[in-house]
Amino acid sequence: MAKINKKFKLFIDEELCKGCNICVELCNLHVFDISPKINNKGYYIPVPERIEDCNGCQICELSCPELSLILEEIRL
Amino acid sequence: MTNPIEIHKHRHLKYLRTEILPTAFCSGCGCGTILNIFVNVIDEMGIDPNDIIAVTGIGCSSWIPSPYLAVDTLHTTHGRAIAFATGVKVMKPEKHVVVIAGDGDLSGIGGNHLIHAARRNIDLKVFLVNNFIYGMTGGQVSPTTPKETKTTTTPYGNSEQPFKITELVAAAGANYAARWTTYHIFKLKKAMKESIEKKGFSFIEIISQCPTSYGRKIGQKEGIDQLNHFKANSIDIKNKEKYSEEDLENKIVVGKFVERNRREFVDGLREINKKLAVSN
Ligand SMILES: Cc1ncc(C[n+]2csc(CCOP(=O)(O)OP(=O)(O)O)c2C)c(N)n1
Ligand code: SF4
Ligand code: SF4
Ligand code: SF4
Numbered sequence: 001m002a003k004i005n006k007k008f009k010l011f012i013d014e015e016l017c018k019g020c021n022i023c024v025e026l027c028n029l030h031v032f033d034i035s036p037k038i039n040n041k042g043y044y045i046p047v048p049e050r051i052e053d054c055n056g057c058q059i060c061e062l063s064c065p066e067l068s069l070i071l072e073e074i075r076l
Numbered sequence: 077m078t079n080p081i082e083i084h085k086h087r088h089l090k091y092l093r094t095e096i097l098p099t100a101f102c103s104g105c106g107c108g109t110i111l112n113i114f115v116n117v118i119d120e121m122g123i124d125p126n127d128i129i130a131v132t133g134i135g136c137s138s139w140i141p142s143p144y145l146a147v148d149t150l151h152t153t154h155g156r157a158i159a160f161a162t163g164v165k166v167m168k169p170e171k172h173v174v175v176i177a178g179d180g181d182l183s184g185i186g187g188n189h190l191i192h193a194a195r196r197n198i199d200l201k202v203f204l205v206n207n208f209i210y211g212m213t214g215g216q217v218s219p220t221t222p223k224e225t226k227t228t229t230t231p232y233g234n235s236e237q238p239f240k241i242t243e244l245v246a247a248a249g250a251n252y253a254a255r256w257t258t259y260h261i262f263k264l265k266k267a268m269k270e271s272i273e274k275k276g277f278s279f280i281e282i283i284s285q286c287p288t289s290y291g292r293k294i295g296q297k298e299g300i301d302q303l304n305h306f307k308a309n310s311i312d313i314k315n316k317e318k319y320s321e322e323d324l325e326n327k328i329v330v331g332k333f334v335e336r337n338r339r340e341f342v343d344g345l346r347e348i349n350k351k352l353a354v355s356n
Pocket of ligand 4 (some may be wrong): 100101102104105106107136137207211212285286287288289290
């Protein structure tokens with residue numbers, strides 16, 4: 001799962017994510033939705049649906065208990 | 077370009093034993109967040125993992141360093157991490173000796189080691205993960221469980237007064253003592269850096285969520301529910317004076333409690349060695 005805006009990319013590592021929703025709830029800019037579909041590990045993983053709103057604050061990445069949320073800055 | 081098949085991996089997984097991931101922690105457990113922040117800190121400080129020796133005891137929190145950290149680790153018996161770490165530090169003073177373990181481990185069965193290591197002011201970095209309970213064994217009362225809480229061993233409510241661990245460690249003589257929660261990720265990260273830089277006994281009590289053995293019992297089912305609770309109930313130590321002791325009873329006072337420069341334990345031993353070498 002990957003979404004890109006002009007400045008930031010967000011990736012969810014589906015092999016590690018446990019669908020805890022901490023990233024979804026802590027993002028002040030409501031970038032994430034919860035996937036409507038359960039994945040093959042039994043988790044509803046987050047989708048960075050509104051990536052264009054992301055300001056790169058890193059709250060989601062640093063709070064994630066599984067190191068399964070990856071924030072990358074696009075260097076132009 | 078967006079490529080849905082591409083699997084991206086976190087840049088800090090290089091500090092972990094990836095062959096055993098995902099972690100065994102329950103979904104939403106704070107232990108993983110502490111692991112995440114710790115590897116972020118060693119990366120930003122440019123610390124060579126070969127210079128870290130991580131020591132731990134028994135419990136879910138003890139799994140943060142062992143097995144997950146890809147550094148030299150000592151996974152010891154319940155409550156004895158600080159005793160082993162003391163031996164390591166005396167023999168290898170040049171290493172960063174880090175202890176990460178639970179409230180049950182470090183303040184219950186290992187409580188005496190904790191206060192005496194703080195008194196001796198030995199250069200250990202101790203991160204005590206306080207989830208208010210014995211998580212691994214199913215939610216028995218611990219020395220930090222708040223009053224009145226119903227746990228598996230206090231079905232009618234906990235009648236005991238909990239330890240204020242950070243205050244205890246500060247009073248015992250540590251060079252650094254702070255309390256933060258897994259909600260305060262950036263403050264916690266800064267405190268970890270400060271404690272690593274500080275010579276002497278450096279201690280951080282990290283209030284953390286245990287949705288499975290604690291959160292569920294207090295009506296905070298998900299990890300995020302407890303994080304929201306930490307957010308709503310934390311009071312910065314700088315504002316503490318505005319509250320009465322009674323008001324503070326169910327609050328989490330966060331911040332740096334002490335920072336000072338007492339002589340460190342191993343340095344004290346070396347000084348004696350030097351004196352003896354001269355007089356002989
Ligand atoms: C000597 C000894 N007594 C009791 C136990 C059982 N035991 C295992 S983990 C644990 C408590 C762990 O609680 P804590 O340190 O708070 O860690 P958590 O699991 O909450 O992270 C206990 C009592 C043990 N392993 N060894
Ligand atoms: S915080 Fe991490 S583990 Fe939890 S849902 Fe988000 S990406 Fe998944
Ligand atoms: S980096 Fe900040 S703004 Fe962007 S998705 Fe994460 S929490 Fe939201
Ligand atoms: S029992 Fe509690 S502390 Fe242990 S892994 Fe589960 S949530 Fe974490």
